[in-house]
Amino acid sequence: YMVVKIKRSAYDGMIKHAEAGFPHEICGVLLGSDGSITNFRECRNLNTERAHDRYELDPVSFKEADEWARKEGLEILGVYHSHPDHPSIASETDRVNAWPEWVYLIFSINSGKYNDARAWILEDFDSKFNEAPIEVFED
Numbered sequence: 001y002m003v004v005k006i007k008r009s010a011y012d013g014m015i016k017h018a019e020a021g022f023p024h025e026i027c028g029v030l031l032g033s034d035g036s037i038t039n040f041r042e043c044r045n046l047n048t049e050r051a052h053d054r055y056e057l058d059p060v061s062f063k064e065a066d067e068w069a070r071k072e073g074l075e076i077l078g079v080y081h082s083h084p085d086h087p088s089i090a091s092e093t094d095r096v097n098a099w100p101e102w103v104y105l106i107f108s109i110n111s112g113k114y115n116d117a118r119a120w121i122l123e124d125f126d127s128k129f130n131e132a133p134i135e136v137f138e139d
Contacts, residue, residue, distance in 0.1 A: 004103050004119040004134045005036040011136050014040050015114045018082035018107040024051035027081040029065045030103055031074045036137075037103070039074060041065035045081075054093065055081045078103030085110055088118040090129045098122045103132070 010030075017026050017040075024045065031039040043061035047054045057079065069076055079102065083089075088108035090098075098104055100122045108115040120129040
């Protein structure tokens with residue numbers, strides 16, 4: 001299995017974003033190069049009706065993140081979102097909306113505080129999510 005490598009400052013920044021968004025799900029994109037996640041960009045969650053347990057990544061903020069990444073010489077490596085008061089396990093909804101080979105990082109936030117994070121990768125559209133180990137590296 002692939003190890004998901006994440007820079008400490010990016011990891012901590014995503015935790016802050018996830019905690020600040022509680023009790024709603026937050027989302028954003030994972031950016032980096034050579035398979036290492038070094039940056040992230042927050043995106044708007046368009047799902048306001050079920051924001052406590054669903055996210056829909058705003059295509060406008062996705063496009064902005066993509067353009068920023070290109071300027072910085074980075075690429076989109078995946079998506080992160082939070083599970084408020086819920087384990088960091090990818091749901092079936094997460095799976096059917098996922099793209100193969102992207103990293104899906106899920107932060108479990110309990111009562112507004114970071115609990116843990118787990119990374120999920122889909123091999124192809126019909127497969128199930130596989131959990132990948134996370135390695136946080138110092139800046």
